[in-house]
Amino acid sequence: MTQPIDVVRRTRPSRAPLRVARVVGAVAVLVVLVVAACSPTSRPSSGAEITSATPIGDVFGPRFELLAEETFIERFDPPGAGAALVVAIATTVRNPNDFPVTIDHVDYRLSLAGVSVAAGVLEPGLELTPGDAQQLTWRVDADLAERRELWRAVVDAYAGTPLPFTIDGAVRFTSEAYAFTTRSRTLVDGSLLATQAVVAPRLRLDGRESRLTIVRADAPVVSLALFAVNVGDVGYFLSGRELELELNGHVLATIDLGPVPVPAGETSRADLLFIIDRGRLSRAAGEALDEALAGRRGDVRLRGAFVYDVLGVDSYLAPIGEGLLVTLPASRLPSAAPEATPGAAEPGEDDQDDAAP
Numbered sequence: 001m002t003q004p005i006d007v008v009r010r011t012r013p014s015r016a017p018l019r020v021a022r023v024v025g026a027v028a029v030l031v032v033l034v035v036a037a038c039s040p041t042s043r044p045s046s047g048a049e050i051t052s053a054t055p056i057g058d059v060f061g062p063r064f065e066l067l068a069e070e071t072f073i074e075r076f077d078p079p080g081a082g083a084a085l086v087v088a089i090a091t092t093v094r095n096p097n098d099f100p101v102t103i104d105h106v107d108y109r110l111s112l113a114g115v116s117v118a119a120g121v122l123e124p125g126l127e128l129t130p131g132d133a134q135q136l137t138w139r140v141d142a143d144l145a146e147r148r149e150l151w152r153a154v155v156d157a158y159a160g161t162p163l164p165f166t167i168d169g170a171v172r173f174t175s176e177a178y179a180f181t182t183r184s185r186t187l188v189d190g191s192l193l194a195t196q197a198v199v200a201p202r203l204r205l206d207g208r209e210s211r212l213t214i215v216r217a218d219a220p221v222v223s224l225a226l227f228a229v230n231v232g233d234v235g236y237f238l239s240g241r242e243l244e245l246e247l248n249g250h251v252l253a254t255i256d257l258g259p260v261p262v263p264a265g266e267t268s269r270a271d272l273l274f275i276i277d278r279g280r281l282s283r284a285a286g287e288a289l290d291e292a293l294a295g296r297r298g299d300v301r302l303r304g305a306f307v308y309d310v311l312g313v314d315s316y317l318a319p320i321g322e323g324l325l326v327t328l329p330a331s332r333l334p335s336a337a338p339e340a341t342p343g344a345a346e347p348g349e350d351d352q353d354d355a356a357p
Helices: 016-038 148-158 283-293
Strands: 063-066 072-076 084-094 101-112 115-122 126-128 133-143 163-174 179-181 185-192 202-216 219-229 236-247 250-262 267-275 298-310 314-318 324-328
Touching: 063 185, 072 148, 084 101, 084 126, 084 163, 084 185, 101 133, 101 148, 101 185, 115 133, 115 148, 126 133, 148 163, 202 283, 202 298, 202 324, 219 236, 219 250, 219 298, 219 324, 236 267, 236 283, 250 267, 250 283, 250 298, 283 298
Parallel strands: none
Antiparallel strands: 063 084, 072 084, 084 133, 101 115, 101 126, 101 163, 163 179, 163 185, 202 219, 219 267, 236 250, 236 298, 298 314, 298 324
């Protein structure tokens, strides 16, 4: 007897799960690509790529050339009047390279007659195309208080003897892609002269600051306030020789004035103190003094020789014409106070403050 045969039918599996898996995979790949595209791209280090840099041409430092007509001593105050020296050194800076550069930084040192006197830094920011040149000026302040060996050399520059100078230093300049620094070397050298001669002081007496007083009965005192104005670029010392004090044309006393520093461009004051010896006065002079002390205003004239000099190298006579004239009020201090400091009451409104022509 034949056994029945079980027929097993093989059914075909469903494709739906496979399609879902494919879609999920595609979405995942797309997300990865989008994230990668949005993430910042790291810039490769040039140091990791470049193993050497060899210029295809020479690179030169900037070239400095002196502008002699714009190089000079601006100001000098001798020791005692400031000991300051100011110089202006003008140059042109040229770019000798075949590419544009910018002069960023100049570290320099100034020497005069072989002696270092100042150092500093310039940051000019000059942009120079190939072969281009621009002006660069050093204006240097130097303190010569401890540089005695230079005093005479600087003063001689005002008498026509050139003062040699040197500027040494290092220069930092940049191109579009590189920064360069030169070794320290001489950038420029030459000589300095003064552009102006010594200018005579303008002298005047101040009536409001001057006094005629009595400290002791036998010793009237005249205190004159002398002002010296230096309008030049050279400081000096002012002194006076045999300065005569005249009251209404009569000589009352004579003194000398010791050196008074008068810096360049400034005004100095000197108080001239005349102690009058009645025993040496003529009769007419004594009467004029008594009238002034009694309250009558008197014309006081200062005569003599005023001399100004720069370290004794050159001396000049200050012109004062017929003398310096001022009208003084009279004031009296108690005669019982012989040690008192000369003083006075306030002057009247008609005090004069001028110099005789």
